[in-house]
Amino acid sequence: MQITKLLAGVALSxxxxxxxxxxxxxxxxxxxxxxxxxxxLDLGTYAVNNSGAVQTTSSNSQVxxxxxxxxxxxxxxxxxxxxxxxxxxxxxxxxxxxxxxxSTWYSTGTSGQTSPGTVSFSNGIDYFGLLWGSPDxxxxxxxxxxxxxxxxxxxxxxxxxxxxxxxxNGNWSSGxxxxxxxxxxxxxxxxxxxxxxxxxxxxxxxxxxLPEPATYVLALLGxxxxxxxxKKAA
Numbered sequence: 026m027q028i029t030k031l032l033a034g035v036a037l038s039x040x041x042x043x044x045x046x047x048x049x050x051x052x053x054x055x056x057x058x059x060x061x062x063x064x065x066l067d068l069g070t071y072a073v074n075n076s077g078a079v080q081t082t083s084s085n086s087q088v089x090x091x092x093x094x095x096x097x098x099x100x101x102x103x104x105x106x107x108x109x110x111x112x113x114x115x116x117x118x119x120x121x122x123x124x125x126x127x128s129t130w131y132s133t134g135t136s137g138q139t140s141p142g143t144v145s146f147s148n149g150i151d152y153f154g155l156l157w158g159s160p161d162x163x164x165x166x167x168x169x170x171x172x173x174x175x176x177x178x179x180x181x182x183x184x185x186x187x188x189x190x191x192x193x194n195g196n197w198s199s200g201x202x203x204x205x206x207x208x209x210x211x212x213x214x215x216x217x218x219x220x221x222x223x224x225x226x227x228x229x230x231x232x233x234x235l236p237e238p239a240t241y242v243l244a245l246l247g248x249x250x251x252x253x254x255x256k257k258a259a
Contacts, residue, residue, distance in 0.1 A: 047211035048176030056123030058231040064094030068129040081106035105133040105142030121158025122200040134224035149212035152233040160193040167217040
């Protein structure tokens with residue numbers, strides 16, 4: 026697993042976290058993705074509710090919501106809860122810093138919501154991004170290909186990566202956009218958000234599905250033509 030720090034505009038390899046293959050991460054101060062080809066997961070629109078979740082689940086296997094991105098990628102979210110409070114609900118969930126007023130966010134935890142929450146996709150994806158709000162050390166983001174764990178990132182990892190030991194302390198004003206990239210031949214089919222206490226709050230989730238097989242064929246043909254032309258030129 027390779028992790029890169031982009032917050033200060035300077036790339037920083039974090040060798041202490043480079044223990045897994047198949048996934049790499051980058052962090053940014055933006056509240057949304059800048060990844061070309063990525064599509065946003067729509068969490069729906071709800072009236073502001075400052076007393077509780079706007080939609081919740083009673084178990085981590087219960088479907089919370091389904092949808093399809095503008096890029097044609099189907100997704101299903103199981104477990105967790107959706108919130109739309111002015112700033113947050115103390116003891117339950119906080120609005121991720123940088124999100125627009127009146128927007129919905131997703132949260133997992135042990136009270137008023139369930140954990141883990143799982144975002145599953147209709148196709149394999151090679152990129153997933155989210156705004157991680159008020160990170161806590163007991164938050165964990167896990168990436169799966171089927172039942173195989175490809176990689177993970179925890180609140181404690183964020184402390185190490187950002188070289189800020191107290192970053193993941195639940196501060197409502199803290200947040201970071203996490204970009205996860207599948208490397209090599211790996212890809213993701215689901216992302217799991219685990220929190221052993223309240224809460225793990227995220228927003229502005231985005232994903233990019235793997236190219237269709239036909240796209241690979243066209244790319245290979247293009248490469249073959251380029252090689253042939255270069256040989257003729259030589």
